[in-house]
Amino acid sequence: MNGKLRRVLSPWDRFWFEPVAPYALALCRLTACAALLSFLLAEPAWVKTSQLGVLGGLPHAFWRPIPALQVLGIGPPTDGSVGAVFGLTLVAVTLLALGLFTRVSSIVCAAGAFYLLAVRNSWGKIYHDYHVLMVILLVLAVSKCGDFLSLDSYRRSRAGKPALQPSWEYCWPVKLIQLSYGLMFAFAAYNKLADGDGLEWVFSENMRNTLLVENFVHERAPTLLGPFVAQHRMLWTAGAAGIVLAQATAVGLVFVRQRFVRIALFLLLGGFIAGRTLLMGMPEPIFAILALVFVDWNAIVAVRLGMRSAPLPVTS
Amino acid sequence: MMERWRSGAGKLLAYLMIAFVLGNYGWHFYAHIDAFPFSNFSIFTGTRLGERHVTTAYEFVGYTASGERIERLGAPIGNTVFRSWARAASADPALQRKLAEMLFRWNEIDLARHGRDVVLDAIELRRTEFIIASLDATGVERGRSHVLFRYER
Numbered sequence: 001m002n003g004k005l006r007r008v009l010s011p012w013d014r015f016w017f018e019p020v021a022p023y024a025l026a027l028c029r030l031t032a033c034a035a036l037l038s039f040l041l042a043e044p045a046w047v048k049t050s051q052l053g054v055l056g057g058l059p060h061a062f063w064r065p066i067p068a069l070q071v072l073g074i075g076p077p078t079d080g081s082v083g084a085v086f087g088l089t090l091v092a093v094t095l096l097a098l099g100l101f102t103r104v105s106s107i108v109c110a111a112g113a114f115y116l117l118a119v120r121n122s123w124g125k126i127y128h129d130y131h132v133l134m135v136i137l138l139v140l141a142v143s144k145c146g147d148f149l150s151l152d153s154y155r156r157s158r159a160g161k162p163a164l165q166p167s168w169e170y171c172w173p174v175k176l177i178q179l180s181y182g183l184m185f186a187f188a189a190y191n192k193l194a195d196g197d198g199l200e201w202v203f204s205e206n207m208r209n210t211l212l213v214e215n216f217v218h219e220r221a222p223t224l225l226g227p228f229v230a231q232h233r234m235l236w237t238a239g240a241a242g243i244v245l246a247q248a249t250a251v252g253l254v255f256v257r258q259r260f261v262r263i264a265l266f267l268l269l270g271g272f273i274a275g276r277t278l279l280m281g282m283p284e285p286i287f288a289i290l291a292l293v294f295v296d297w298n299a300i301v302a303v304r305l306g307m308r309s310a311p312l313p314v315t316s
Numbered sequence: 317m318m319e320r321w322r323s324g325a326g327k328l329l330a331y332l333m334i335a336f337v338l339g340n341y342g343w344h345f346y347a348h349i350d351a352f353p354f355s356n357f358s359i360f361t362g363t364r365l366g367e368r369h370v371t372t373a374y375e376f377v378g379y380t381a382s383g384e385r386i387e388r389l390g391a392p393i394g395n396t397v398f399r400s401w402a403r404a405a406s407a408d409p410a411l412q413r414k415l416a417e418m419l420f421r422w423n424e425i426d427l428a429r430h431g432r433d434v435v436l437d438a439i440e441l442r443r444t445e446f447i448i449a450s451l452d453a454t455g456v457e458r459g460r461s462h463v464l465f466r467y468e469r
Contacts, residue, residue, distance in 0.1 A: 016334065017327070049426040054392040059414050062401050066351065121351070125397045131353035135337055142329055172330045176337055184353040187345055192358040204362030209369045209448055213361065216456035217373050217446045 016175055017168035022148040023297035025170045026099075028177050029106075029145040032136045033097035035289045036113055039130060040093065045086035055119055056082045065122045068114075077119045085115045096140075099150020106145060110137040129284050135180045136290070143173035175254065177293050182251030185269075189247035207240035208233075214280040221281035229279060239275065246272035253294040266294055369448040370459065374399050378423060379438040386432075389423045389439065399441055402465055416467035440466040 043050040048057075056079030063076040089112030095105035114137075117130050146152045147164055192201040200206070211230040215221055229235040246268040253265050269291055276282040344352040363369040374396055376389035391398035398419070405411035420436055427434055445459030 016330070047429075049390075049392075049422055049429065051393070054422065057418065058392060059401075059405075059411060059418070061405070061408075061411055123393050123397060124400060125393055126351050126355075128351075128353060128355050131351070135340075135353070139333060139337065142333055169326060169330075172334065176334055180337060180341070180353075183341055187341070187352065187356070188354040188358070191356060192360075195358045195360065200362055201358060201360055204364075205367075205369065206360055206362035209361040209363060209371070210359065212448050212456050213371050213446065217371060 016172040018171050019166035019168050020171045020174075021166055021298045021301065022144070022164060022170040023301050024174045024295075025143060025145050026147070026149040027295065027297045028136070028174055028293050029099070029102075029140055030097060030149070031289060031292045032133065032140055032177075033093050033109075035133050035286045036089075036093050036109065036137065037097070038285045038289060039133070040086065040090055045083050051120060052082060052086060052116060056080070058123060062123055064124050066118055066126075069118050069122055074115070074118075076122075082116070082119070085112050088112050089116060096146075099146045099152050102146025102150055102152050106137070106141045106143075110134075110141040113137050129286055132180055132184050132290065133286060136177050136293075139173050139176050139180070144169050145173065174293070178254045179251070181290055181293055182254050185247040185250040189244050192244055192247075202240040202244060203237060205236075207236040207243075211236065211279060214282075219281050221277070221279055222283075223278050226279040226281075239279070242268070243272055243275075250294075259299075262294075262296070266291070269294075363448075371446050371448075373444055373446060374464070375442045375444055376419075376423070377440050377442055378436045379440075380434050381437045384434075386427070386434070386436075390426060391419060392422050395441070399464065402441065419467060420469065436469070438466060438468045440464075 040052075043052045045052045047053045055077050058076075060076045065074065089109060092105045092108035092112060095101055096109050114134060117127075117134055121127055144167075147170070153164075193199065195201075208230045211226045215226045215230075229239055249265050250269045253262060253269070256262055256265065270288075273287045273291060276287070341352075343349075344356065348356055350356050361369065361371065375387070376391055376395060378386040378389045380386070398415075402412070402415055405415055416439075419439055423439065424434065424436060441464045442461050443464050444461040447457045447459045449457055
């Protein structure tokens with residue numbers, strides 16, 4: 001490769017393939033496990049009225065498989081198939097969280113979650129909330145996410161295997177996971193601005209109407225903040241502007257390294273996620289849990305130990 | 317040699333994953349497909365200053381044999397989807413019966429889970445308008461409401 005091309009490609013290479021410690025990737029693994037567990041335990045297949053429990057009994061006349069299921073030739077589910085995949089996925093996600101047989105458990109976890117989420121989306125309604133988790137599980141399935149904070153690493157250290165070295169293999173999966181989550185919000189911000197009439201989404205009565213509909217037509221929020229904000233034009237407009245700003249800038253957490261800017265962006269994102277629950281009664285924990293993928297554990301460990309770059313665990 | 321081969325294969329896999337994930341996002345975004353993480357369409361419920369904002373919602377209401385009315389019932393996969401199923405099945409009595417049985421069973425199990433052991437005699441799906449009358453509204457006014465369909469046992 002000549003020098004010019006190398007110079008052009010080097011920022012790209014550094015972004016994806018910089019040798020780093022495995023802490024952040026291990027945290028991404030634990031975060032994804034917590035998000036998937038929160039879904040499985042909220043909608044267990046053994047409860048006949050839950051979103052997963054009901055799938056096997058739905059009339060096949062309304063089966064509208066998503067393209068991926070059509071390509072794979074997967075037909076309508078039965079109680080048996082949903083129950084079996086649910087059980088397998090539950091075991092796999094537990095093993096993945098513990099970091100035991102990580103390679104196999106991460107693949108089973110991704111495949112099982114794909115089946116459950118795809119089948120849930122194949123009846124004429126697309127649920128958008130868990131797509132990003134599917135992407136994250138897929139990335140984890142081909143990564144070395146079990147090298148740290150895992151029973152596998154404990155077994156390896158007991159067997160006297162050499163200590164881990166910083167590696168590019170711990171870098172790109174974290175970047176791709178962060179980018180998946182950040183881009184999801186960036187595109188949501190784009191659609192708010194592009195689909196409406198410029199800033200109309202922010203400056204019209206849109207946010208007031210949304211707050212009132214969410215509180216008085218749908219399930220009521222756990223606090224009275226929503227109706228309170230809906231009474232004050234300045235508050236609802238500021239809230240709408242805050243939502244667009246938080247969504248548009250979340251992707252900055254993938255690229256920005258300055259600590260205080262990162263903290264500000266993280267708090268903005270956290271405020272938006274907390275606001276959804278407190279003001280609108282949208283309690284899905286997945287967005288709050290997955291926000292933890294932006295915590296830069298490699299840097300935090302380095303700062304705690306007064307080092308410039310993150311050290312590696314000695315025993316694993 | 318083995319290490320170099322392993323490293324090359326690992327990087328190839330990384331590039332494939334990066335291309336797959338970002339390409340998938342790009343394609344869904346470009347084609348404006350509503351399967352994107354987070355809907356690819358923004359929810360916009362704006363009105364002009366002083367205008368009444370009207371929104372509609374689909375509600376299931378149940379009745380017991382003694383005539384007790386039970387509001388805020390649900391449906392598998394969601395009220396709006398069930399409504400479109402019921403409409404699609406309207407020409408097929410057997411499918412309608414199957415939907416009705418499913419709706420009764422689903423709600424009775426759900427009510428039992430919440431400590432209400434009741435047998436439902438009828439369920440109706442209502443289309444109701446909700447009106448935000450003025451800018452200072454602190455609540456939502458219930459507007460016109462009519463029954464879209466009714467299943468009886």
